[in-house]
Every structure is written in structure tokens, then in C-alpha cells.
Amino acid sequence: MERAKASPDSRWQLIVVSIGELSLAQLPVLSSGLSRSLREVAEILCQSPALLVDDLDHATSHSLQDLLEGLGLEVRLEPHGTPVPPTPLFEMAVHVNDPSRTPAIAEALGEFLGTKADQAFALLALPPGVVLGQVGEALCERLANRLGPGVVVSRARREESLFDLHVARGAQLPAPLAAELGLSATASPNGLLSVGLTQAGARRVWSMIRGRDDLRLVNRDLVRWDVVLSGTDGDALVRYPADDGLPKGADASFAPSRVAQVLEACFGIPPHLAPRVLAGAPVALADACPRTEAERLAAQARAVGLTVVLEPAGFERAGLRVESARDGSALCATLKRLGMPVPESLPAIIASNLSDLEARTLAEALSGVGARTRYTSPALTEARV
Numbered sequence: 001m002e003r004a005k006a007s008p009d010s011r012w013q014l015i016v017v018s019i020g021e022l023s024l025a026q027l028p029v030l031s032s033g034l035s036r037s038l039r040e041v042a043e044i045l046c047q048s049p050a051l052l053v054d055d056l057d058h059a060t061s062h063s064l065q066d067l068l069e070g071l072g073l074e075v076r077l078e079p080h081g082t083p084v085p086p087t088p089l090f091e092m093a094v095h096v097n098d099p100s101r102t103p104a105i106a107e108a109l110g111e112f113l114g115t116k117a118d119q120a121f122a123l124l125a126l127p128p129g130v131v132l133g134q135v136g137e138a139l140c141e142r143l144a145n146r147l148g149p150g151v152v153v154s155r156a157r158r159e160e161s162l163f164d165l166h167v168a169r170g171a172q173l174p175a176p177l178a179a180e181l182g183l184s185a186t187a188s189p190n191g192l193l194s195v196g197l198t199q200a201g202a203r204r205v206w207s208m209i210r211g212r213d214d215l216r217l218v219n220r221d222l223v224r225w226d227v228v229l230s231g232t233d234g235d236a237l238v239r240y241p242a243d244d245g246l247p248k249g250a251d252a253s254f255a256p257s258r259v260a261q262v263l264e265a266c267f268g269i270p271p272h273l274a275p276r277v278l279a280g281a282p283v284a285l286a287d288a289c290p291r292t293e294a295e296r297l298a299a300q301a302r303a304v305g306l307t308v309v310l311e312p313a314g315f316e317r318a319g320l321r322v323e324s325a326r327d328g329s330a331l332c333a334t335l336k337r338l339g340m341p342v343p344e345s346l347p348a349i350i351a352s353n354l355s356d357l358e359a360r361t362l363a364e365a366l367s368g369v370g371a372r373t374r375y376t377s378p379a380l381t382e383a384r385v
Contacts, residue, residue: 011080012061013054014068018138019045021072025114030071045073046135051084090155092132092140093222095288095314096124096357098150099364108147125357127166127314128154128222152288156221163202164223165193166315168214169378177208177215192218192312224313225294227267227286229277231307258304266300288313318359319352319376326370334369338362352379 022030024042031041034053044050052075053064061077068075094109096102102121109131110120123131132139137155144153165181167173167190173183181195197205202217209215259278263269267285269277277283285308286297294310301308324346325331332342340350340362351362363373 010058012056012058012077013080013082013084014052014056014061014064015076015078015084016045016048016050016052016068016073017076018048018074019072019142020074023112023114025111026071027114046132046139047087047089048136048138049084049087050136055080087136088157089134089136090132090140090157091130091219091222092135092143093128093130093154093156093219094124094147095127095129095152095154095224096150096360097152097288099357099360100368101148101150102357102361102364105147105151109143112143112146121357125355127312127356128218128224129314130219130222134158152224154222154224154290156219158219159199161219161221163195163197163199163205163217164220165195165197165205166216166218167191167193169317171212171214173215174208177205180205180208192223192315194220196220223291224288225291225310226284226313227289227294227297227301228284228309228311229281229301229306230309231281259306262300262304262306266297314356316356317353317378318356319349319378320354320359320362321347321349321374321376322366323347323372323374325366325372330369331366331371334365334371338365349376352376354378 022045024046027042027045028038030045031038034041044052052068056064065075065077094105096105102124103117106117106121106124109124110117113120113131120131123129132143140153140155144151147153169190171190172188173181178184178187180201181193183189197217206217209217260271260274263274263277263285264271269285277285285301286294289297291310298308298310322331322343335342335350343350351359354362359375363375366373
């Protein structure tokens with residue numbers, strides 16, 4: 001706690017350094033106590049460091065400091081009139097990379113935002129997982145700490161970002177939008193389209209897609225990327241364990257020992273598992289990387305002859321099929337607890353169109369009771385024009 005020292009006649013201003021241990025759900029009480037609008041108080045706390053109150057006398061300033069610190073806020077006093085530099089503002093996105101912690105993460109996010117856990121989960125499940133907009137770095141760090149392990153956090157300044165368009169499967173682009181983006185009106189693209197819109201372009205496009213949930217603008221700087229091995233010879237490391245064992249006419253850059261070295265050094269895959277990984281393509285070698293890191297890893301993999309692609313993390317939808325279960329009773333109990341249908345027999349598809357996070361979380365929960373699952377292609381939803 002930082003205490004200001006000066007004469008009793010000094011005038012003070014109170015700066016919110018960070019939201020600290022306060023949750024956004026407590027803002028109505030705080031705004032009432034300060035006789036300020038909820039919107040104003042929320043903006044100050046979310047965009048901290050920021051000026052909360054100025055021109056206070058010595059006694060009032062210290063009493064208010066004690067009160068706010070007692071609520072969990074991190075504040076400091078400064079002499080009245082001290083310039084307060086503007087705070088850089090960010091959008092914040094959260095990607096869950098440990099699905100076993102999804103319920104705890106959603107619960108923590110809900111408590112912080114003042115919403116129910118299922119509402120917080122919906123934010124996490126909509127890629128790239130934007131949970132806060134136009135907030136200061138201090139708030140981003142506080143929330144990241146509260147969510148705990150199992151997440152990767154991204155933040156980006158909107159005014160410095162480009163925006164891409166995500167098109168859901170089955171969606172059709174309106175003709176004016178296709179023209180704006182320079183696309184064919186008869187084309188039916190889907191996925192994350194790299195259109196690189198500026199702020200002005202994004203505003204024009206947003207006016208065309210307002211109210212549609214199958215067409216969304218996405219801040220490019222918040223997207224994370226999977227490095228996916230798309231295919232190669234799965235027997236290479238078994239048949240040719242050394243560089244001098246290459247077959248006649250083979251490309252020396254695909255020397256198997258070099259492949260094994262890159263898989264271990266870049267992706268943490270032990271050499272004895274390399275043949276299985278190669279045989280399992282397509283398979284993700286790295287998950288949810290920042291773009292620059294994903295490109296670096298992909299370049300190293302390609303340098304030894306591997307065919308890899310970058311895919312935006314979390315944007316694909318999937319179904320889930322239960323192949324077998326070690327304990328049928330435990331499987332049924334888990335499915336009922338999660339509100340999922342209980343199949344009459346196995347194998348069976350228990351969900352046909354889940355978000356990436358829903359699918360990974362469900363698969364993790366079923367794995368925990370001894371069930372073996374696999375992802376399936378999602379069922380198409382009704383197209384909108």
C-alpha cells in the first residue's frame with residue numbers, strides 16, 4: 001500500500017492502478033458508493049491506470065484510499081494536477097489449451113465478469129475467445145492470473161489490427177459483401193478468410209453482416225494457430241533410421257534422422273514416437289501458437305521435407321463418436337451429468353455439431369471415465385443468405 005505524505009492542506013487525486021481483487025460484478029455497489037454512473041466507473045477500472053477522483057483534501061483522500069483498498073482495488077494517491085498519461089487499450093482473448101480445466105476456467109471467468117459459468121463458457125467457445133474489449137493491460141494481467149493454468153491469453157490493440165472474416169459452413173456471402181471483398185458472388189467460401197480489413201473497412205463490412213452469427217469479423221492479432229502435419233511417409237523412420245540409409249533418388253532434405261531431430265527439438269516428440277506421429281497425419285504438431293511462432297515452427301518442419309499447414313486454432317466444429325467404454329455405468333453417469341444423450345449401444349455418435357472447445361472438453365471428460373472417442377465431421381447447419 002502506497003501512502004502519500006504531505007501537509008494537511010495539500011490537494012490530492014486518486015489513481016486506480018488495477019482492479020486488483022475486485023470483480024466486475026461488484027461495480028454497481030462501487031458506482032453507487034462513489035455517486036458515479038456504472039458506465040463511468042467501469043470504464044475507469046477497466047482502463048486503469050486511470051484517474052478516479054481529483055481535488056481531494058488530505059483526510060478525504062486517505063479515507064477513500066483505505067476504503068477502496070479494503071474492497072480489493074489497487075490505488076495510489078498523487079498530488080492534484082499530476083498529469084495522467086493515457087492507457088493503451090486492448091482486446092483480450094482466451095484460448096483453453098487444457099480442456100480438463102474448462103469448467104474451472106469458465107467458473108472463474110464468470111465470477112470475474114459477473115455472469116453465469118455457461119455464459120462465460122460461450123465466450124470462450126466462440127473463437128478466438130474474446131472476453132474483454134478496450135481494457136488496460138493491468139486488467140488483462142489480473143484476469144489471466146485469476147483464470148489460472150490451462151489457458152493462453154492474447155491481447156491486441158484494435159486501432160493497430162487488421163480484421164479477417166469468418167464464414168461458417170453453409171453460409172452464403174451477400175452480393176454486396178462479396179463485392180466489397182473482391183470475391184465472386186457465386187463462390188461459397190468458408191472458414192477464416194484472410195481479407196485484411198482496416199478499421200474503416202471493418203466498419204463497412206460490419207454494417208453488412210450485423211445480426212448474422214454465421215459471418216463474423218475477427219481481429220487477426222487475436223487468432224492463434226495450429227501447426228498441422230498434413231502428410232508424409234509414415235514408415236520413413238522405421239525403414240531408414242540413418243541419413244546414409246536413404247533410398248536411391250530420395251531428397252536428402254528428408255533425411256529421417258533430421259526429421260526426428262526437428263520433431264523432438266521443435267515439437268517435443270520423442271524419437272521413438274516419431275513413426276507413429278508421421279503415420280497419423282493429419283495431426284497437430286503444435287497447438288494455439290502466435291502467428292510468428294507458428295510460422296517459425298512450420299519453416300523448420302518444411303526444411304526437412306515435412307508437409308505442414310497452419311490452421312486457425314479453435315475455429316473448426318466437430319461431432320464426437322464414442323468408440324468404446326471401459327465402464328458403461330460411469331459413461332452413462334457422465335453423459336447424463338453433462339446433459340448429453342446416452343446411446344443404447346456403442347459405437348455411437350453422441351454429438352454432431354460442437355464447437356472446438358465443446359468437443360475437446362467433452363472428449364476429455366469421457367476419457368476420464370475410460371471411454372475412447374474420436375472426432376467426426378460436423379453436421380451442416382441450415383445455410384443463411
